[in-house]
Amino acid sequence: xxxxxxHPSWVICKSGTSVKIECRSLDFQATTMFWYRQFPKQSLMxxxxxxxxxxxxxxxxVEKDKFLINHASLTLSTLTVTSAHPEDSSFYICSxxxxxxxxxxxxxxxxxxxxxxxxx
Amino acid sequence: AQSVAxxxxxxxxxxxxxxxxxxxxxxxxxxxxxxxVQYPNRGLQFLLKYITGDNLVKGSYGFEAEFxxxxxxxxxxxxxxxVSDSALYFCAVRDTGTGGFKTIFGAGTRLFVKx
Numbered sequence: 046x047x048x049x050x051x052h053p054s055w056v057i058c059k060s061g062t063s064v065k066i067e068c069r070s071l072d073f074q075a076t077t078m079f080w081y082r083q084f085p086k087q088s089l090m091x092x093x094x095x096x097x098x099x100x101x102x103x104x105x106x107v108e109k110d111k112f113l114i115n116h117a118s119l120t121l122s123t124l125t126v127t128s129a130h131p132e133d134s135s136f137y138i139c140s141x142x143x144x145x146x147x148x149x150x151x152x153x154x155x156x157x158x159x160x161x162x163x164x165x
Numbered sequence: 166a167q168s169v170a171x172x173x174x175x176x177x178x179x180x181x182x183x184x185x186x187x188x189x190x191x192x193x194x195x196x197x198x199x200x201x202v203q204y205p206n207r208g209l210q211f212l213l214k215y216i217t218g219d220n221l222v223k224g225s226y227g228f229e230a231e232f233x234x235x236x237x238x239x240x241x242x243x244x245x246x247x248v249s250d251s252a253l254y255f256c257a258v259r260d261t262g263t264g265g266f267k268t269i270f271g272a273g274t275r276l277f278v279k280x
Contacts (some may be wrong), residue, residue, distance in 0.1 A: 079208045083268060088199055089257075091208035104208075136268065140209070154203060154253060156270045 048072060049141045051157035058129055058164055065125045066160045068139035073155075074119035075141035080112075082135045089138065095122045129164040136161050167192050167260040171271035178246045179279050186241040186274045188256030197259040198239040200230055204252045207224075212254075215239060226250070244250075246278045 048071040058064045068078055076097045081089040093101045093114050103116035111133075113125040122141075126133050138159040168191045178184045190196055197216050201209040213224025220232040230241045241254060256271040 081209065088211040088214055089201065089209055089268070091210075094208055138268065154255075155274060159268060 047148045049139065049155045049157040051137075051139055051160050053160060054158060055161050056163070058162070060130055060164055061128055063125055063127045064129055064162060065123055065161070066137055066139075068122045068124070068141065068157050070120045070141045070143075070155070073141075073143045075122075075143060076119060077142040078116060078122040079140045079142075080114060080122070080124050081138045081140070083138065084135055094125075124160065129162070134162055134164045144154075167258065167269050169258045169269050169271045171254075171256055171272050171274045174272075174278065175275045177277045179280065180248050181245050184243050184246040184250070184276065184278070186254050186256075186276060188239045188241065190239065190256075190258040190273060192258060192260035194261045196239075197261060198230075198232060199226070199257040199259075200224065200239075200241050201255045201257065202226075203255065203273075205268045209215055209255065212241070232272055246276075248278045248280050251276055251278045 050069045050071055052067045055062055078095040082091045082092055083089045090105045091104050093103045095114050095116040095118050097116045103109050111127055116122040135161050139157045140154050143153055147158045170189050172187055187240045199214045200212040202212055203209050212228050212264050213222045213230055215222050223229045228243050230239050232239050254274050254276055259268045
């Protein structure tokens with residue numbers, strides 16, 4: 046089946062540095078990818094919708110300059126957490142929409158394994 | 166190992182009828198359980214969660230889910246389906262027993278509500 050891979054699975058970085066998380070669709074093309082974050086005991090929070098070749102659409106309250114999203118190809122979207130701080134520590138997960146499945150409710154969405162970020 | 170299963174790829178119901186979307190899970194510790202809905206070309210929307218407490222959890226848009234520990238299930242239900250409920254539904258589980266925070270998603274169930 047279709048696979049979405051996130052890298053790295055775990056990352057620890059120093060406060061003030063930037064860290065990049067990749068989301069790849071391994072065997073299908075994805076015009077749209079979604080980025081989420083999740084805190085302990087909380088549900089996922091949609092951060093942004095990433096469209097190939099265009100600017101990402103950010104949800105209200107998400108800082109665009111802090112969470113940089115790039116969707117340069119149909120198989121790769123990246124999330125860069127800039128000037129990370131301990132409060133950015135969270136579980137980040139992406140999902141990708143399979144182009145060939147169309148855009149109706151029959152479309153197919155696949156989730157990455159998630160990336161756990163710890164800022165120290 | 167942690168896992169979650171949505172045994173039905175698709176569920177069809179008539180408007181006004183009750184609906185059930187099934188979810189079963191496997192964890193080593195106590196589970197946190199979530200249901201999400203995704204409309205076409207949109208991100209996930211949170212419906213409800215079970216962390217602890219009452220086994221029957223009520224959520225958004227009239228949905229509810231029942232945590233059944235003995236059957237390791239967390240089925241999503243609604244007494245009366247609407248055409249607008251047609252969407253993709255995802256069940257997710259986080260295993261608190263492993264010390265990690267990984268959330269696993271089911272493959273999704275497509276719900277079609279016919280007028």
